[in-house]
Amino acid sequence: MSLSQFDSQKRIGVLGGGQLGRMLHQSAINLNLNLQMMDPDENAPCASLIEDFTVGDLEDFDTVYAFGKECDVVTIEIEKVNTDALKKLQSEGVLVYPEPEVIALIQDKRIQKQFYKDNNIPTADFVLTESAEDLKQHEDKLPAVHKMGKGGYDGRGVQVIKSANDIEKGFNGPALLESFVPFKKELAVIVARNQAGEVESFPPVEMVFHPEHNLVEYLLSPALLAPEINEEAEKIAKELIVKLNMTGLLAVEMFLTKDNEILVNEIAPRPHNSGHQSIEGNFTSQYDQMLRAVLNLPLGDTNVKICSAMVNVLGEDGFTGEAKYEGMNEVLKIPGAHVHLYGKKITKPFRKMGHVTITDPSLASLRKKIETVKNTLKVKA
Structure with missing residues (x-):
């Protein structure tokens, strides 16, 4: 089976029904596309929006296989899925994008890092560790970052180990120890590729992380980079998706080091927090582009329309329960502020509850608005 022209009747299955699926659904509506979704949470953000919504275990072979059998195309909004079921579906003619082999590679950070090394993709030096005892043999490589091979997500499964005194904080299982990179900026590039081999990347964005919880606090688009660095970041992203054959x-x-070297940190085969601002800030959003890519349609114009920022709306520390939004009226008065809430009824400390995109032609004005949104919009219970 192949897709060669636009067909709004294609049965498109999405594994995962969280906020990424919610925004993907909004793009699908514009093309009169109907998505089928499956998520383990009956109260997932997409549950009340998608007519064909299934509650099911994304890691169970039979559940994923049965869901995919009813689809022409299967894609993901989270990579924690059963890739064996996806391989079987693929062998039986269902189109699975991204390809199961790529998802499996990315699911394991150890295999992912080895792929960079084998394919000359610039990345930080690393060693593989098998246990807590094994980790103790590498004190000479500190300071470093210890990462679980599988299961880490949104800052979980990542531990900074500054000295031998911190080794006990490491993971007792398959992991990797990565040299600590003295970077000056953290960047991200979203890149897309369709079956025709067309590749398009979005201009790099600059990410600013929460100092304690390893979550993106806000980002700036486009990143403030010298033209040659901007070009190199996009080149690496394009090279990576082609080498993955994805x-x-x-x-x-990515990290931008103090020596202006670009090193790939991690990748995600789906829409990403670092691309949310593209809905308002770019001519094509990352969600529009994803649909174009998996349906083998012409890829869209990724250029920036206007300078923008994305501020994550996180649950306040110390509050768990039914979400209440403080400061919403004040934020809605800000020119260029676009609020996106994810439909999550329950807030928890640092849970992603939404984001605010801010557009402004002036970078100085944009930065002031970022601070206003951060200090004004609070999610409590």
């Missing part, structure tokens, strides 16, 4: 949307997180 169809779909790929988020590439």
Whole structure:
């Protein structure tokens, strides 16, 4: 089976029904596309929006296989899925994008890092560790970052180990120890590739992380970079998706070192937090581009329309329960502020509850608005 022209009747299955699926659904509506979704949470953000919504375990072979059998195309909004079921579906003619082999590679940070090394993709030096005892043999490589091979997400499964005194904080299982990179900026590039081999990347964005919880606090688009660095970041992202032989949307997180070297940190084969601002800030959003890529349609114009920022709306520390939004009226008065809430009823400390995109032609004005949104919009219970 192949897709060669636009067909709004294609049965498109999405594994995952969280906020990324919610925004993907909004793009699908514009093309009169109907998505089928499956998520383990009956109260997932997409549950009340998608007519064909299934509650199911994304890691169970039979559940994923049965869901995919009813689809022409299967894609993902989270990579924690059963890739064996996806491989079987692919062998039986269902189009699976991104390809199961790519998802499996990215699911394991150890294999992912080895792929960079084998394919000359610039990345930080690393060693593989098998246990807590094994980790103790590498004190000479500190300071470093210890990362679980599988299961880490949104800052979980990542531990900074500054000295031998911190080794006990490491993980007792398959992991990797990565040299600590003295970077000056953290960047991200979203890149897409369709089955026709067309590749387009979005201009790099600059990410600013929460100092304690390893979550993106806000980002600036486009990143403030010298032209040659901007060009190199996009080149690496395009090279990476081609070497992966991947169809779909790929988020590439990068470090810009103090020596102006670009190193790939991690990748995600789906829409990403670092691309949310593209809904208002770019001619094509990352969600539009993902649909174009997996349906083998012409890829869209990724250029920036206007300078923008994305501020994550996180649950306040110390509050768990039914979400209440303080400061919403004040934020809605800000020129260029676009509020996106994710439909999550329950807030928890630092849970992603939404984001605010801010557009402004003036960078100085944009920065002031970022601070206003950060200090004004609070999610409590």
